[in-house]
Amino acid sequence: MYSHILLFGATGAAGSLFAKFALRKNYKLTIYVRNPGKVDPDIASHKNVTVITGELSDQSKLLEAVKTGVDSVVLLVGGDMSTKGTPLLDGIKTLYPILIAQNVKRVIVLSTPSYSDPKDKTNLFFWFGVRALWYLARDQQLQVIGLATHTISQSLEQLEWTVIRIPMLTNHSAMPVYAGYVGDGRAKSKLSRQSLAQWCLEELEAKNWVGKAPFLSNK
Numbered sequence: 001m002y003s004h005i006l007l008f009g010a011t012g013a014a015g016s017l018f019a020k021f022a023l024r025k026n027y028k029l030t031i032y033v034r035n036p037g038k039v040d041p042d043i044a045s046h047k048n049v050t051v052i053t054g055e056l057s058d059q060s061k062l063l064e065a066v067k068t069g070v071d072s073v074v075l076l077v078g079g080d081m082s083t084k085g086t087p088l089l090d091g092i093k094t095l096y097p098i099l100i101a102q103n104v105k106r107v108i109v110l111s112t113p114s115y116s117d118p119k120d121k122t123n124l125f126f127w128f129g130v131r132a133l134w135y136l137a138r139d140q141q142l143q144v145i146g147l148a149t150h151t152i153s154q155s156l157e158q159l160e161w162t163v164i165r166i167p168m169l170t171n172h173s174a175m176p177v178y179a180g181y182v183g184d185g186r187a188k189s190k191l192s193r194q195s196l197a198q199w200c201l202e203e204l205e206a207k208n209w210v211g212k213a214p215f216l217s218n219k
């Protein structure tokens with residue numbers, strides 16, 4: 001049973017929903033943000049929340065965050081189409097050795113179907129979507145693929161990782177989630193942020209997908 005989560009992305013729409021779900025379930029949170037002024041005041045002022053401000057490249061700040069006593073990590077960060085370079089990928093390359101050194105094992109990381117899992121099957125909708133994104137936002141694509149491949153390359157003895165790949169996000173309420181693979185006949189094209197947040201918190205504990213990269217969608 002985990003009790004203290006290090007959360008990246010708490011200033012974002014999905015990350016702030018995750019934070020609120022986790023706080024309702026009495027988890028402690030350390031939230032690592034680059035813009036503390038963007039954190040929802042209800043989250044920032046909560047007694048179970050520690051806010052650490054830093055860039056993902058800042059090794060000493062990341063170590064400070066991990067040393068607040070966290071036992072698990074959720075990364076709900078992602079650049080937009082204007083992203084240049086690979087700051088998130090570079091960030092996890094800095095973060096993972098710190099987690100391993102501090103014996104923090106459980107990690108959930110967000111990616112997209114641009115990273116293709118060997119269990120995926122061809123699906124024209126996603127095939128065209130992914131190729132369009134290569135033309136529109138090459139650096140963003142390199143980054144989400146890098147986040148997945150670098151995470152998957154980690155030894156499960158050192159990091160109990162789950163990579164989650166998501167479709168288009170919506171603001172609908174939490175609904176049942178199907179976790180599977182692209183083109184498996186049941187995967188759909190949308191996922192609500194509330195469903196994503198709830199599923200991540202459940203999976204953190206359930207560990208049904210450790211060492212796997214499921215594609216999530218609402219049923």
Ligand SMILES: NC(=O)c1ccc[n+]([C@@H]2O[C@H](COP(=O)([O-])OP(=O)(O)OC[C@H]3O[C@@H](n4cnc5c(N)ncnc54)[C@H](OP(=O)(O)O)[C@@H]3O)[C@@H](O)[C@H]2O)c1
Pocket residue numbers: 008009010011012013014015033034035038056076077078079080087088110111112166167168169170193
């Ligand atoms: N919208 C979709 O349909 C869709 C589909 C597939 C995947 N995604 C991915 O899912 C992610 C989460 O969705 P969302 O709606 O919650 O997005 P969001 O509201 O845009 O939140 C993105 C989060 O990522 C953080 N972030 C971005 N670049 C960063 C960097 N270089 N260093 C540190 N933090 C960084 C942002 O921090 P700041 O507040 O400091 O900017 C923010 O907390 C998105 O970022 C996107 O990549 C979205």
